[in-house]
Amino acid sequence: MIPLSVPFLNGNEWKYVKDCLDTGWISSAGSYVNQFEQQVAAYAGAKYGIACMNGTVGLHIAQMLSGVSTGDYVIAPNITFIATLNAIKYTGASPILIDLNPKTWQMDLNLLESYLKENTIEKEVEGIFYSFHKLTNKRIKAIMPVHVLGNIGDMHHLQEIATTFHLDIIEDSTEALGSLFKGKHAGSFGKFGVFSFNGNKIISTGGGGVIVTNDEELAKKAKHLTTQAKVSAMEYIHDEIGYNYRLVNVLAAIGVAQMEEFPVLLENKKRMDQFYRSELSGIGDIEFQLVSPDVEANCWLFTFKTQHMRELLSYLNDNGVQSRPFWVPMNQLEMFKEDIYVSMDDHSNQVYQTSISIPSSAGITLAEMETVVKTIKSFYSAL
Ligand SMILES: Cc1ncc(COP(=O)(O)O)c(C=O)c1O
Known part of the structure; x- marks a missing residue:
C-alpha cells in the first residue's frame, strides 16, 4: 500500500535521540526543546516559539492567552480538523462557523464580513472595544483562520476584518509550516500561530506543537501556562491553574533533526x-x-x-x-x-x-x- 502521508526520518533523528538517551535528558527539560522552539519561530518569522505536546493544546493556550473565555464566540471555518473546534470548546467559548470559498477551500471572507456587519454591535467594556453578537449578546473575541491543506486565504483582508471587529487572530497554521502569503509566513499574521508536528505533518516529532508569537509577555505566559504555572525553580509554588502541556526533550530532539531536513x-x-x-x-x-x-x-x-x-x-x-x-x-x-x-x-x-x-x-x-x-x-x- 502506498501510504497517505508518513514521516520521513532520514537525518540526525537517531543521533539526537540517542544523545538524549545517553545523557538521560529525555524528559521535560533539555536543550533540544529550546533549540526546536527557536528553529520553528525563526523559520516562521516570529520572535518566540513555545513547544507543546501537540497542536490542539497549543490552540487551547493561544485562546486562553487571547482572553477567550466562557460565553465568548470564536470564528472558525466550517471545514477543518476537529481539533480547531475542540480547542474552542475547551475554553468554554462557542464557534461561529463560516462556510468556505468553494475554490480555495479557505474561510469565505466576504461572507464573514457581511455577516459581522449585519449581526454585531460594537460595545466598550472597561475602556476596550469589542464586537457583540446582536441576537445573543455574546462577545466575539477571536478569529481562528485555518490554513487548510497548507493553502492560505487573503490574510490582509482577514486582518482588516479583525481590526474592524476587534478580533484577535489566532492562526491554526498546524498544516502550513513553510506556506507564505505575499512572502510572509503562515502563523505570523496575528497574535499567535500554532504548528503541529503529528505523524502526518510535513515534519513530525511523533506528536508535538509549537506556538509562535512576537509578543514577549505572551510568550512568557505561554511557557508558564504550559509548564504547570510554576514560579520558582526550587519551591513548588504555582500562581494559577497551569497545564502539563510541555513537549519532552526526546521528541524535541526529533524535531531539531526534522527542521534541519x-x-x-x-x-x-x-x-x-x-x-x-x-x-x-x-x-x-x-x-x-x-x-x-x-x-x-x-x-x-x-x-x-x-x-x-x-x-x-x-x-x-x-x-x-x-x-x-x-x-x-x-x-x-x-x-x-x-x-x-x-x-x-x-x-x-x-x-x-x-x-x-x-x-x-x-x-x-x-x-x-x-x-x-x-x-x-x-x-x-x-x-
Ligand atoms: C487543521 C488542524 N488543526 C489542528 C490540528 C491538531 O494538531 P495535533 O494533532 O498536533 O493536536 C491538526 C492536526 O492534526 C490540524 O490538521
Whole structure:
C-alpha cells in the first residue's frame, strides 16, 4: 500500500535521540526543546516559539492567552480538523462557523464580513472595544483562520476584518509550516500561530506543537501556562491553574533533526504537487484546489475534487493507494449542530462530498507517484 502521508526520518533523528538517551535528558527539560522552539519561530518569522505536546493544546493556550473565555464566540471555518473546534470548546467559548470559498477551500471572507456587519454591535467594556453578537449578546473575541491543506486565504483582508471587529487572530497554521502569503509566513499574521508536528505533518516529532508569537509577555505566559504555572525553580509554588502541556526533550530532539531536513522536504512536497497537477490535469472531472498567486503553499496533502469521490476512494484503497475523504463539515457533527453556521450555499458540504486526498508523504518516490497516477487514470478510463 502506498501510504497517505508518513514521516520521513532520514537525518540526525537517531543521533539526537540517542544523545538524549545517553545523557538521560529525555524528559521535560533539555536543550533540544529550546533549540526546536527557536528553529520553528525563526523559520516562521516570529520572535518566540513555545513547544507543546501537540497542536490542539497549543490552540487551547493561544485562546486562553487571547482572553477567550466562557460565553465568548470564536470564528472558525466550517471545514477543518476537529481539533480547531475542540480547542474552542475547551475554553468554554462557542464557534461561529463560516462556510468556505468553494475554490480555495479557505474561510469565505466576504461572507464573514457581511455577516459581522449585519449581526454585531460594537460595545466598550472597561475602556476596550469589542464586537457583540446582536441576537445573543455574546462577545466575539477571536478569529481562528485555518490554513487548510497548507493553502492560505487573503490574510490582509482577514486582518482588516479583525481590526474592524476587534478580533484577535489566532492562526491554526498546524498544516502550513513553510506556506507564505505575499512572502510572509503562515502563523505570523496575528497574535499567535500554532504548528503541529503529528505523524502526518510535513515534519513530525511523533506528536508535538509549537506556538509562535512576537509578543514577549505572551510568550512568557505561554511557557508558564504550559509548564504547570510554576514560579520558582526550587519551591513548588504555582500562581494559577497551569497545564502539563510541555513537549519532552526526546521528541524535541526529533524535531531539531526534522527542521534541519525541512528545506529538502518542502522542495519534495512542491515537486510532488507539480507532478500530480500536470499528470492529473484534464483527467475525468478532476478539479484542483485553487492556490492564489499571492500564496506559496507548502503542498502538504494533495487533495482534489471529483463527483466520483466515493467510488474512486474505494477503488484506490482496494488497489494499493491509500486515500482518504475530506473532513466532515463541523456543522454536521453532533456536538456543533446547535452552533451558528454562516452559509449561503453550503459549499462545505459540496467540498466534503467530492474531495479526496491521495498519497503525499514528503519522501514519496517518483515510482510511487506514477503508480498513484496510473491507478487514478485506470479508474477514469473504466468509467
Ligand atoms: C487543521 C488542524 N488543526 C489542528 C490540528 C491538531 O494538531 P495535533 O494533532 O498536533 O493536536 C491538526 C492536526 O492534526 C490540524 O490538521
